[in-house]
Amino acid sequence: MNDIFKLDEPETDFNPLDEAVDEFLKSSIPEPSFIDDLNPEQRQAVETTEGPVLVLSGAGTGKTKVLTTRVAYIIHQKKALPWQILAVTFTNKASKEMKSRLERLIGADAFSVWLGTFHAIGIKILRKFAEKVNLTSNFIVLGTDDQERLLKNLMQEAGVDIKKYTPAGLLEIIQRWKDKGLLPEQVTSAHQTTFCNGRALYFYKQYQQKLSSLNAVDFGDLLLLPLALFQSHPDILAHYQQQFKYILVDEYQDTNVAQYLLLRLLAKKYNNICCVGDDDQSIYSWRGAKVENILNFKTTFPDAVIIRLERNYRSTRHILGAASGLIANNSGRLGKTLKPANEKENQGEHVLVKGFYNGNQEAEYIVETIESEQKKGVLLSDMAILVRATFQTRLFEEVLMRHGVSYKIIGGFKFYEREEIKDAIAYLRLILNTDDDLAFMRIVNKPKRGIGPQAMDALEQTTREKHISLFDAIGWASLRPAVRKTLDSFVLTIKRARELLQTESPADVAKTLLEESGYIQMWRLDKSPEAEGRLENIRELYTVLSDFEDIQSFIEYTSLVMDTDENVTDDQLVVMTLHASKGLEFYEVFLAGWEEGLFPHQKTLDETGDVGLEEERRLAYVGMTRAKRKLTISFAHNRRMYGQWINALPSRFIEELPQQHIQTDTYFHRSEQQGYQASTPAWGCGYSGSRKPKRYGTHVQSFDFDDDVDTQQDERPVSRWDRESLTSTPSDYFIPRKQISYRTVASSSSRRVGRRVRHETFGAGTVVREDGERLDIRFDSGQIKKIMARFLEEE
DNA sequence: GGGTTGCCCGTTTTT
DNA sequence: CGGGCAACCC
Numbered sequence: 001m002n003d004i005f006k007l008d009e010p011e012t013d014f015n016p017l018d019e020a021v022d023e024f025l026k027s028s029i030p031e032p033s034f035i036d037d038l039n040p041e042q043r044q045a046v047e048t049t050e051g052p053v054l055v056l057s058g059a060g061t062g063k064t065k066v067l068t069t070r071v072a073y074i075i076h077q078k079k080a081l082p083w084q085i086l087a088v089t090f091t092n093k094a095s096k097e098m099k100s101r102l103e104r105l106i107g108a109d110a111f112s113v114w115l116g117t118f119h120a121i122g123i124k125i126l127r128k129f130a131e132k133v134n135l136t137s138n139f140i141v142l143g144t145d146d147q148e149r150l151l152k153n154l155m156q157e158a159g160v161d162i163k164k165y166t167p168a169g170l171l172e173i174i175q176r177w178k179d180k181g182l183l184p185e186q187v188t189s190a191h192q193t194t195f196c197n198g199r200a201l202y203f204y205k206q207y208q209q210k211l212s213s214l215n216a217v218d219f220g221d222l223l224l225l226p227l228a229l230f231q232s233h234p235d236i237l238a239h240y241q242q243q244f245k246y247i248l249v250d251e252y253q254d255t256n257v258a259q260y261l262l263l264r265l266l267a268k269k270y271n272n273i274c275c276v277g278d279d280d281q282s283i284y285s286w287r288g289a290k291v292e293n294i295l296n297f298k299t300t301f302p303d304a305v306i307i308r309l310e311r312n313y314r315s316t317r318h319i320l321g322a323a324s325g326l327i328a329n330n331s332g333r334l335g336k337t338l339k340p341a342n343e344k345e346n347q348g349e350h351v352l353v354k355g356f357y358n359g360n361q362e363a364e365y366i367v368e369t370i371e372s373e374q375k376k377g378v379l380l381s382d383m384a385i386l387v388r389a390t391f392q393t394r395l396f397e398e399v400l401m402r403h404g405v406s407y408k409i410i411g412g413f414k415f416y417e418r419e420e421i422k423d424a425i426a427y428l429r430l431i432l433n434t435d436d437d438l439a440f441m442r443i444v445n446k447p448k449r450g451i452g453p454q455a456m457d458a459l460e461q462t463t464r465e466k467h468i469s470l471f472d473a474i475g476w477a478s479l480r481p482a483v484r485k486t487l488d489s490f491v492l493t494i495k496r497a498r499e500l501l502q503t504e505s506p507a508d509v510a511k512t513l514l515e516e517s518g519y520i521q522m523w524r525l526d527k528s529p530e531a532e533g534r535l536e537n538i539r540e541l542y543t544v545l546s547d548f549e550d551i552q553s554f555i556e557y558t559s560l561v562m563d564t565d566e567n568v569t570d571d572q573l574v575v576m577t578l579h580a581s582k583g584l585e586f587y588e589v590f591l592a593g594w595e596e597g598l599f600p601h602q603k604t605l606d607e608t609g610d611v612g613l614e615e616e617r618r619l620a621y622v623g624m625t626r627a628k629r630k631l632t633i634s635f636a637h638n639r640r641m642y643g644q645w646i647n648a649l650p651s652r653f654i655e656e657l658p659q660q661h662i663q664t665d666t667y668f669h670r671s672e673q674q675g676y677q678a679s680t681p682a683w684g685c686g687y688s689g690s691r692k693p694k695r696y697g698t699h700v701q702s703f704d705f706d707d708d709v710d711t712q713q714d715e716r717p718v719s720r721w722d723r724e725s726l727t728s729t730p731s732d733y734f735i736p737r738k739q740i741s742y743r744t745v746a747s748s749s750s751r752r753v754g755r756r757v758r759h760e761t762f763g764a765g766t767v768v769r770e771d772g773e774r775l776d777i778r779f780d781s782g783q784i785k786k787i788m789a790r791f792l793e794e795e
Numbered sequence: 796g797g798g799t800t801g802c803c804c805g806t807t808t809t810t
Numbered sequence: 811c812g813g814g815c816a817a818c819c820c
Contacts, residue, residue: 091809119810141810163803163816219810254809287808389806411808452796560810579807601806619807642805643811 032076034069034105038062039341045274045307046070049079049246052267052301053274054294058338059323059625060314060585063276067248068098070274071113072105080245082112086266087248089117092561094250094583114244118259120560122222125229125240132233133225138552139215140429141559145422146438147171147218154206158199165196173200174207178220179288181227181258184208214437223258230265241269252277252297256288264300273301279334280327283579283619285611295334306334311341314585316348318661319631323624325658330614338625350663351624351631353654358638358645359593363399366590366634370573371403373588380406380573382587386623387577388599391641392592396575410576416558420523420534424541425558427513428551431497435469444470447522449486455479493517506554507546514538578623589627591620594635594651620653633657 035043045055045066057063071087074080089095095116102110114121123141130137142150151167151174173195177187184205193200211217217225230237247267249255252275255263267273275297282291298304312320320338327333356362370383385396393409400407415421423446429439445451462473471494474487497513504512514520520538523531548554578591593599600616608615624631635650 089809093809117810122810143810144808222810251809283807284809286806287810391805414808448797450796454796577807579809598806603806615807640811 029077032073034072038065038069039311041307041309041311042066042069045276045309046073048274048305048307049074049077050272052271052297052304054252054297054301054304054306055274055276055309056306056334056336057276057278057309058312058336059278059281059622060312061309061338062311062313063250063278063309064094064098064101066309067250067276068101068105070248071102071115071246074246075106075109075113082109083114084243084245085113085115085248086121086244086246087113087115087250088121088263089115089250090254091583092117092120095120098250117560118255118262119219119222122226122262123556123560125226126217126222129229129233129236132236133229134212135217135225136215138433139217140433140436140555141222142211142216142218142438143417143422143559144171146216146442149438149441150210151203151207154203154210155196158203160196160199169195170200170203174204175220176288177204178218178224179256179258181224181261183224183228215433215435216438220258223256223262227258227262227265230262237265238269240266245270245272247273249273249275250277253279253282253291253294254284254289255293257290257293260290260293260300271301278336280330280336280618281582281622283582283615283622285608285615295332308336310336310339312338313341314628315625316340316629318348318350319624319627319629322351322631322657322661323621325661326617326624326653326656327621329656330617332614348629351633351657351661353657353662353664354632354634355650355664356634356636359395359636359640360399362592362634362636363395366592366632367396367399367403367405369590369632371405374405378587380571383573383589384581384584384586384626385573385575385590385592386581386626387575387592388601388619389593390577392598393575393577395640396592400573400575405573406570407573407575410574411580415537415540416561418534418537420537421541423519424510424514424538425555427517427519428510429555430471431494431501431509431513432551432555434471434494434498437463437470440470443517443519444487444490447518449490450483451487455483455487490517501551505546506548506551507542509551510542510545578619581626582622585626585628587628588630589623589632591623591631591633593639594620594633594654595637595639595648596651597646597648598639599651599653617653617656620651633662 035046038046039062042062042065045053046069049070055063055066057066067087071085074085075082087098089098099110099115102113102115114124116124126133126135126139127137130139148167148171151170152162155162155165155167155170173193177184177191180191182191184201187201187204192198196203211221230240244266247263249263254277263273263275275294277294279291279294282289282294285291293300298306315323315338317340320340324337354362354365356365366385370380370385373383374380387393387396390411393411397407397409416425423443426439426442429436430443434440441456444456458477458479459470459473462468462477463470466473466476468476471491474491479487493513493516496516497509500509500512520535523534523538526534545551545554548557574586596602599620600613604612604616624633633654635648635654637649638645638647640646
């Protein structure tokens with residue numbers, strides 16, 4: 001009976017009476033039953049529909065539940081129609097998940113909600129108003145490889161030394177500008193870089209022009225161009241502002257400036273914006289994300305309500321305690337402590353911290369443990385090995401294979417990033433649009449057709465003279481007869497495939513095209529071991545393609561969605577990076593490779609210092625909070641890297657774990673005779689106060705921040721692992737002090753707590769806390785004083 | 796135009 | 811160690 005009250009269409013002007021109607025409706029509609037599933041905080045987050053709301057949602061506290069229920073609630077309460085709600089996520093996975101959960105709550109209405117990734121929403125808006133930003137609505141979205149190729153061309157034309165200044169580096173800079181919402185003309189000296197003698201901005205301009213002439217955009221443009229559109233066309237902005245009565249944002253801690261600006265613009269009229277996020281899980285700053293967005297929410301939206309979700313439904317007390325203790329070392333947090341949802345919950349096992357002599361033993365131990373867990377009935381798919389860097393997965397792959405454990409590596413190469421898939425897509429792009437020069441360049445000589453730099457030069461010259469595409473230039477350029485012949489037949493193949501589009505299914509067109517062009521044959525003749533796999537991938541592509549109406553939408557899908565749906569059918573163990581693990585959970589988690597230099601990663605420390613260190617710590621926190629019942633953290637003293645043995649010390653994060661929640665276990669060292677032997681727990685847990693472990697004999701000193709180290713800081717570029725300290729065989733644990741690669745860590749000057757210092761009048765002491773340049777020193781006399789760093793010298 | 800050699804470099808990566 | 815790439819030679 002409430003159906004008679006229909007809300008206004010968005011195009012009509014705002015009518016003050018609507019509010020009265022809304023009020024009335026609200027009071028007359030009973031609370032939906034799905035509200036009962038929520039705890040009090042979640043319920044508040046759902047029911048506080050009006051005004052800005054920030055939901056600080058810790059790991060495992062039910063944020064997706066809050067988001068979906070909130071959408072359902074708004075619709076149920078008839079506060080808005082489904083299409084008046086905008087809900088944005090970061091990943092396709094998250095938006096898919098939300099969509100299906102929403103459907104379970106409210107049925108088909110779920111599909112009318114504007115629910116998708118930022119980029120998908122951006123593309124939707126851009127397609128509609130493409131001509132306002134110098135595009136036509138069938139523009140294509142370029143991937144990284146195309147972007148780099150474009151930039152490389154531009155740079156080479158300008159005579160830049162590609163070795164010194166890489167296209168990838170330039171792309172990075174341009175992307176960061178786009179992340180900030182800056183068009184070329186908006187880049188000011190404040191954003192300038194020294195890259196390429198300050199010519200980065202010039203290339204940015206060129207690049208944008210090139211994109212426009214190709215009728216193409218990149219990922220950054222999917223946010224930047226809508227933003228520009230809104231700025232230059234207030235009427236269009238007003239339309240969307242009017243439409244989106246309620247806005248919901250997932251993973252708010254990972255939004256960049258462009259996304260922030262978009263949200264702020266869109267929310268301006270109704271001011272009903274609900275952002276869900278966790279500042280402690282912000283791990284993408286290197287990709288332009290700004291934690292500040294979430295930290296300053298209250299400033300952006302002054303009347304914001306902040307709701308904390310701290311009841312964790314995932315992990316045991318020990319896991320939560322250890323993770324909380326670790327993250328407490330970060331400064332500038334909004335502050336939040338995870339509590340187990342069930343108070344009576346038993347503590348579970350302590351977090352196990354294990355040290356190994358080398359990486360192989362570490363991997364061996366983890367895999368063996370996994371096997372024994374499996375025997376006890378734990379599914380492989382309930383366990384995960386998480387690592388910092390992708391190269392670490394290789395070792396696990398090897399060991400898992402040897403043990404015959406079924407596994408899956410996530411991260412690394414995505415389906416649509418594989419060479420053969422990108423080639424196949426380039427062929428498809430070319431038949432859809434022969435003006436797609438980038439696609440043309442990619443495959444014109446794949447398979448080899450004898451098209452070398454010379455022929456390409458001829459084509460490019462014709463292109464410039466006649467203002468036509470490379471493909472069309474074939475008919476005009478002066479080419480050697482042999483080249484002419486092969487190119488003419490190439491043109492014919494493409495044109496034939498184009499005609500087939502009318503009659504055949506997308507998959508059949510692709511099959512014919514790739515067969516007739518000789519592309520398939522190229523891999524068939526290839527006798528390298530991976531050729532068969534590539535052919536298989538192409539067959540997989542046909543399968544995916546058969547789900548699409550037309551090739552156009554398939555291409556859009558591939559450019560927006562990175563991977564194919566993983567077949568989750570088998571019981572497989574996953575090995576993946578910490579980054580990739582965000583949002584997932586497992587019964588048992590192994591966090592491997594917690595060593596200084598690797599985790600926290602040296603490059604991060606070198607480049608972004610303490611800020612980077614905190615992000616690494618958040619990454620550790622993300623990893624730890626993936627575990628439901630069991631968590632093992634491990635490190636190895638020696639690790640094979642770049643074909644050499646590298647030695648390192650346990651990660652500082654290990655020391656930061658609160659003792660009461662962890663159990664340190666057997667540590668291996670090399671026995672004098674043969675093989676490796678376990679020794680009794682040398683890896684004590686009693687050194688959290690001072691940095692000196694108490695029970696360890698000579699090697700203890702390696703935990704000290706060395707003193708003479710810092711003197712080197714200025715002369716020597718600090719590389720990740722000190723190459724001079726490399727040895728070709730695994731070094732013993734009792735490493736001569738000079739060889740310890742830890743020195744590079746200390747010299748990064750990223751952290752001073754724990755160091756021994758000397759003050760002119762107060763004498764020697766230890767740094768116990770640091771706050772920028774102000775250090776708290778506990779002097780040997782017992783007194784603690786705040787001293788500026790410049791008055792201290794390293795002892 | 797195409798194959799080979801030698802040099803450099805080595806995080807994380809939705810969209 | 812191993813992939814990618816540019817310079818180099820056939």
